Amino acid sequence: MSTTVEAASKKQAAPKSAPRRRSSSRRDDEAPLIPILARKVREVEAKAQRGKLGPTNRVKFQVIAFLVREERARVKADQQLTDASRAEQLKRLDGVATILAKTAARDTSLIQLLEVDQATSPVAKRMRRDWLIESGAELAPDELIITDTAPATPTVVPAALADRQVTPPQIEARKESNPFLAPDLTTRSTAPTPRRRLDGWELMGPLYKAFETGAGGGAATMDLPEVPEFDRLSPKGLEVMAHQSRFLEAVRDGHRSFLLADEPGLGKTAQSVLAASVAGAYPLLAVVPNVVKMNWAREVQRWTPHRRATVISGDGDDIDAFADVFIVNYEVLDRHLSWLGDLGLKGMVVDEAHFIKNLTSQRSQNVLALATRLREQNRNPLLLALTGTPLINDVEDFDAIWRFLGWTNGEKPGPALMERLDATGLTPADKSFYPEARAAVISMGIVRRKKKDVAADLPDKLIADLPVELDDEYGRSIRQAERELGQRLADRYRRIIASRSHVDLGPGEIDDDIVRLVAHNELEESKAAGTGSENVFTMVRRIGQAKAQLSADYAAQLQRSVGKVVFFAKHIDVMDAAEAHFAASGIRTISIRGDQSTPARQQAIDAFNNDPEVGIAVCSLTAAGVGLNMQAASNVVLAELSWTAAEQTQAIDRVHRIGQDEPVTAWRIIAAHTIDTKIAELIDSKQGLAARALDGDAVDPQSSDSVQLSALMHLCRQALGAA
Known part of the structure; x- marks a missing residue:
């Protein structure tokens, strides 16, 4: 202690x-x-x-x-x-x-x-x-x-998961062939950590605040070395781009922990694969979404052909235990914690790292426990958190990522970050502490590049809204249900106002706190009710169903005039309706869904990118929104809106990526005169958080309420006559 x-x-x-x-x-x-x-x-x-x-x-x-x-x-x-x-x-x-x-x-x-x-x-x-x-x-x-108090060291395998652990047969063979881990001979300091000037201050809140306000402005990117004179990394036939080369030079200089937050499509996977090669960080573990496991294996083969990658599926019976790179998806990681913790990993990559933002989830705890074991076994392991959208709802979404990288333990900064904060000579009581604190965290290894800054040859993207009128009986029933929901919210608001004699409101004035409370309660009830009653979720789904035929018809017309199109929807029934329409129109399609096997999904992607007869890719927003390369198309149709700006961005960036040589247009199909219009507006407003915190843009602060909550508040105000 x-x-x-x-x-x-x-x-x-x-x-x-x-x-x-x-x-x-x-x-x-x-x-x-x-x-x-x-x-x-x-x-x-x-x-x-x-x-x-x-x-x-x-x-x-x-x-x-x-x-x-x-x-x-x-x-x-x-x-x-x-x-x-x-x-x-x-x-x-x-x-x-x-x-x-x-x-x-x-x-x-x-x-x-x-x-x-x-x-x-x-x-x-x-x-x-x-x-x-x-x-x-x-x-x-x-x-x-x-x-x-001394921090408790988490066990890699919690008691609740002990019975689920498996050890693939080939791993046993690997252990028998080399029963001893290579020792870490780097010098470890045994001196006690010196007490620092800021040891007594509560610092986590100020650190989050520094990013929330975009203190100091400027993009959140550490100082990177210049592009080397010679490209010593690219295999034959490939070329590392300048922004990728600068990142890799930082690894060559000895930096080992990064939040690589480049915008989607700038080659974070390739940078990670090459970073492991530069650092010699093998065996390397890559924890990734299931949809991109096959792509990760391909990128390892493509950029480091002298290294072997193996994909862990199920119990891992068919893995190559002597591989250099082990690729596992979040969903099956829990059963492989034991042997991965004892494998002697030298590096770890967490792809789409915003997936671990919920610290109470088992997924997050598994990743953090393995990262802790890496630091126990290695003095300076390679740790990479990859995400183009690190902030979803709140600046404290950084928390789990910073813990994974070892920059903080959740309660206070780690020794390295504390040393940098202490060197500022400031405290949170000083206004100038905040830009200095933000810069200190960035210097730990945040790298954030925007496409417009580093890929001049990558075309800009345009998001174009296409309003459609739901003028049939089904559309009219949706608008009626929307009015009834708004009236229900308004009635609850009026009952609360009537019960609070101390609330003094002028004519036409509305208490926003009570509106928010009413909307919050409705949202919680809707989550509990699921699809069993009319609520904001069932209403949005009905809107998607009503738009399905119109969206598919537009995508079919677009395909005939411009070529390949990527069609995104959120619900399976909307995808089914679209695919039926495309088949009736004589257009060949492929489908990307959550229930596909990894080989089947990759085969579909390859067919879309390489087969000129395949005209449209029908994709699930959740299953195909991350990690896929579909730049054979330059047009995207969003048949249904997401609940987050990040999910929309990720979907569009399946097309707007390195390798794209045409301008990209995303066509959002929006049901006019419904809550769909407000949701689109709210999604656009959510872009401000990342722009402020990561890019240093002078964007006016926007509410960080969820889109669902904001939409319900809008319906309530509208019913009260104050929209």
């Missing part, structure tokens, strides 16, 4: 008997902690309104709740307060408590954080102490000292 002391403790030298508060006749001087709690609880409330709270704000919620409890007890026991002053302070504390309760109603998982033994982590204790010091409290020395 190591002991850390807040820098601010140097400013506070108080005997143990010092009183907690200094008396004053001014309102906030009598209770200086209350305005701090009020400000902090509003910050947590704002986050809760936008979706699931991240780890930092969950801790903040804990600390606010316990300080409210402590402050309430202090106020009641303070004999120096007048009755009026005591009543006023208790009323203000009740206001903070009310917001806490309202926030917990939005995210019921917060309720368990109120247990007495919950706010005991070093991060919570440190946050509590910092707020008390900010309020002017005089703390005893034992309250200034925060003791960090």
